[in-house]
Amino acid sequence: MNIERTAAVDARAAKHAALGDPSRLRIVDLLTLGDLSPSEIGAALGMPGNLLAHHLNVLESVGMVARSRSEADKRRSYVHLTDTALQGPTPGRVERASRVVFVCTANSARSQLAAALWSTRSSIPAASGGTHPADRIDPGAIATADRHALPLADQPPRALEAVVTDTDFVVTVCDNAHEEIGVTGHLHWSIPDPVRIGTDDAFDNAYDELERRIAELAPRLAAG
Numbered sequence: 001m002n003i004e005r006t007a008a009v010d011a012r013a014a015k016h017a018a019l020g021d022p023s024r025l026r027i028v029d030l031l032t033l034g035d036l037s038p039s040e041i042g043a044a045l046g047m048p049g050n051l052l053a054h055h056l057n058v059l060e061s062v063g064m065v066a067r068s069r070s071e072a073d074k075r076r077s078y079v080h081l082t083d084t085a086l087q088g089p090t091p092g093r094v095e096r097a098s099r100v101v102f103v104c105t106a107n108s109a110r111s112q113l114a115a116a117l118w119s120t121r122s123s124i125p126a127a128s129g130g131t132h133p134a135d136r137i138d139p140g141a142i143a144t145a146d147r148h149a150l151p152l153a154d155q156p157p158r159a160l161e162a163v164v165t166d167t168d169f170v171v172t173v174c175d176n177a178h179e180e181i182g183v184t185g186h187l188h189w190s191i192p193d194p195v196r197i198g199t200d201d202a203f204d205n206a207y208d209e210l211e212r213r214i215a216e217l218a219p220r221l222a223a224g
Contacts, residue, residue: 012087014062023047024055028064028081033095033217034171034187035078037070068190072176078190083212095186096224097169099125103185104174106134107157109141109195109203114173114210116145116152121218127168128153129160131177138195144203169221173210189213 064085070076102114107130118126145152170185172178178188194202
């Protein structure tokens with residue numbers, strides 16, 4: 001048997017073995033649509049910290065999850081699925097929404113791009129808002145949309161409270177916004193702030209990550 005093929009099968013088998021534990025399968029299910037801090041995972045599953053740490057270490061050892069430091073509270077980290085986590089096993093969950101609202105702090109880049117990208121993938125309406133809206137959409141976000149031929153809404157950043165309703169499905173795309181609004185959000189995507197760095201690469205990386213996550217979420221979010 002081809003050595004590379006054997007290694008690929010072994011890697012898939014390791015993932016299946018990791019998911020053979022019901023608790024680890026539940027963790028992956030939680031992470032299939034958004035990022036969570038270890039404390040948020042523990043609260044969702046009613047799991048003590050030492051046991052959760054063990055399960056996260058197992059999932060990390062087989063390449064299914066990774067951790068990133070919060071840009072807001074540096075003591076906090078977020079757990080997310082890796083790009084290849086679901087190659088082989090395919091757990092997941094389905095949600096329903098009448099509208100999707102993407103949120104970041106300034107509503108000047110990530111949330112604006114996310115709402116525009118969502119409209120290319122789903123018929124469910126989308127909007128965006130900020131916890132502390134800026135005066136204008138960041139020029140880097142406009143340039144990024146132009147590079148990718150993405151139509152961007154011609155409207156200034158808006159305050160979240162002026163946009164969101166009780167029936168909206170809220171996705172935070174900014175650590176600061178997520179930690180500020182807490183359980184108001186349904187999903188969190190821990191995406192680094194491209195405005196803070198200011199380079200084309202930073203904006204393109206944010207765009208690519210938003211596009212990847214929206215492509216995964218859109219078919220699993222039903223209208224309703």
